Amino acid sequence: METKILKIGQITDIHIGEDENLVQGIDVRANFLKALNSESMKDLDLLVLSGDLANEDAEPGAYKYLADLLKDYPVPYCVIPGNHDRIEVMEQFYDLKGKVHDGKCYYRYEIAGRSIFFLDSACGDVSPEQLVWLKEETAKVSGEILLFVHHPPCFCGHRFMDLRYHMRNMLDVQKVLADIPNLTHIFTGHYHSQFEVKLGRQTVHVSPATQMQIDPNCPYFNLKSSAPGWQVIKWGENFVETEVYFH
Template sequence: MGCKLLKIGQISDIHIGEDENLVQGIDVRANFLKALRSKSIEDMDLLVLSGDLANEDGEPGAYRFVFEQVKDLKVPVLVIPGNHDRLDTMAQFFDLQGKIHGEKCYFKYEIAGQTLFFLDSACGTVSKDQLDWLKAEAAKVQGEIFLFMHHPPCLCGHRFMDSRYSLKNKEEVQAVFAEIQNLTHIFCGHYHSHFELDMGRQKVHVAPSTQMQIDSYAPNFILKSSAPEWMAIEIGENFVETAVYLR
């Protein structure tokens, strides 16, 4: 029997502040709500918030606001930390029971016949414990597996982010990923730009940000747009499709 179509909404890098004040002159709360309340998210089976929920350093008000907006959704909501999040504070608002191991948040999630894995790259690396766990757990799955993490596991051609904020141990991570034969698609954020890249036989999908988009051609930080963007993912039997939406 084939797997049913799985629809996932991915919202990344929302950078909510402690209160309603603008963040870098942007109403990030309104931007997040534009994505969350869009028709493109309405019929999803799962919503993933892929890191940097908080703006700077895990502001409690950020998690409180996000939780209040998503708590009544009729679909599961999964969160992973980004480099601006604090896991201990995030865990006060979101159900991370069984997902935190030591000081890292990583876990497996099964839905609609598909197996999704989530890794923690908040400190700028993916720990060896996580990579060993991923290899062992992936080997137990007969079909394809799909992975979410905050940082892209490779360079993306984004001059500013590649040179300053790329994953620090990307070579180690790539080597492990290459060994996992059933890992086919990797979904991430962090770069405030949309990319789709081939990394060997794996495809990397980088979601844009609801906070703002950064000019990928400039060597220094240049704001490209303060309009929110987000991604929708469809996974079916023998296909994966993504679409980016903006307001």
């Protein structure tokens, strides 16, 4: 039987505020809707919101807005926290039962007979407990898997983000990832810029943000664009294709 080609939409770094006010002069709600409602996101099998759903400090209004918007969304969606989120607030608005362990949100999601893994890097690193869990759980899966985590587990060539906001224990994470034979594609956000980085035999796909794009060539914060970006992943038998879109 032919394996279904799964279509996964990834939206990251949404930075929704408490209310409808602009965030840093940007209509972040309109930006999110442009991504969500774009032609490229039609006929998804899964939607992933990969962190920084809230703007600065886990504003409840941000989570409520997104939860209400996605209440009748036609396909399942998965969320993980970013460094501007707090899982104890997210739990009030999203069904995270069985996905939160000692304050960290990490889990395995099954879809069409395949496994997708999600890690929590909200505090700036991936905890040792998560790495042990990932190693043990991925070993139980024979087929190819995908992994989502907010922070890229490597430097990306973004002068501002690499310098100030990189994943703190990336070397520990890289060691574990390298030992997972059925993992070749890792999906992240956080950098407000698009990158594709080779990490040994693995590829790290860094999705642009819907909030704004940060200039990767400056060692200080410099707004490159207030246009939203997002990523669409097609996952079939023996292939993974990605395409990035900007509005």
